[in-house]
Amino acid sequence: SYVLTQPPSVSVAPGQTARITCGGNKIGSKSVHWYQQKPGQAPVLVVHDDSDRPSGIPERVSGSNSWNTATLTISRVEAGDEADYYCQVWDNGGALFGTGTRVTVL
Amino acid sequence: QITLKESGPTLVKPTQTLTLTCVFSGFSLSTAGAGVAWIRQPPGKALEWLGLIYWDDDKIYSPSLKSRLTITKDTSKNQVVLSMTNMDPVDTATYYCAHVGGWFDPWGQGTLVTVSS
Numbered sequence: 001s002y003v004l005t006q007p008p009s010v011s012v013a014p015g016q017t018a019r020i021t022c023g024g025n026k027i028g029s030k031s032v033h034w035y036q037q038k039p040g041q042a043p044v045l046v047v048h049d050d051s052d053r054p055s056g057i058p059e060r061v062s063g064s065n066s067w068n069t070a071t072l073t074i075s076r077v078e079a080g081d082e083a084d085y086y087c088q089v090w091d092n093g094g095a096l097f098g099t100g101t102r103v104t105v106l
Numbered sequence: 107q108i109t110l111k112e113s114g115p116t117l118v119k120p121t122q123t124l125t126l127t128c129v130f131s132g133f134s135l136s137t138a139g140a141g142v143a144w145i146r147q148p149p150g151k152a153l154e155w156l157g158l159i160y161w162d163d164d165k166i167y168s169p170s171l172k173s174r175l176t177i178t179k180d181t182s183k184n185q186v187v188l189s190m191t192n193m194d195p196v197d198t199a200t201y202y203c204a205h206v207g208g209w210f211d212p213w214g215q216g217t218l219v220t221v222s223s
Contacts (some may be wrong), residue, residue: 045211095155
């Protein structure tokens with residue numbers, strides 16, 4: 001079965017850039033969606049179709065997807081970006097989530 | 107504006123059947139392309155997709171849970187119901203419903219279900 005692998009944690013200083021990866025076999029051939037989940041809250045979509053931002057998501061949040069790795073990039077990181085982030089794809093008609101990455105702002 | 111809200115028991119006993127309801131507004135499940143998904147998250151763990159139902163009553167379930175899940179819809183009431191049989195303590199989780207439009211957006215607030223005797 002298809003597996004999406006994310007690093008458990010990423011630490012970044014305020015103002016710097018956080019990069020969260022999502023690895024999967026030939027994931028570049030799939031559309032990847034990203035969700036942000038803050039403690040005690042429901043997940044929120046931050047990127048869909050690899051790199052499209054829903055309305056209300058700042059431009060400093062971006063996504064890319066190539067070969068075996070999709071990446072969510074958060075530029076000029078702020079304290080409010082501290083959260084868990086999950087990637088998601090569709091595989092054989094069903095949905096699959098990544099293992100999740102906790103972003104800590106130092 | 108699309109909103110969804112889950113409701114159901116907060117505590118179920120092992121072997122019982124869990125029934126959760128998702129009431130939504132801002133879209134209709136009679137509109138082509140519309141769908142509602144169920145996703146759960148055990149405390150401190152990752153998200154797990156359970157299944158979904160589309161406007162045409164097509165249903166897709168997680169292969170690992172397919173034998174225990176049933177998802178139905180009541181279009182007139184804007185409701186989707188999840189049933190999960192033979193509940194076990196490992197099924198303790200926050201259960202979310204979400205609007206499906208190629209991705210999951212938005213999500214309901216979630217409801218915590220504890221499985222314990």
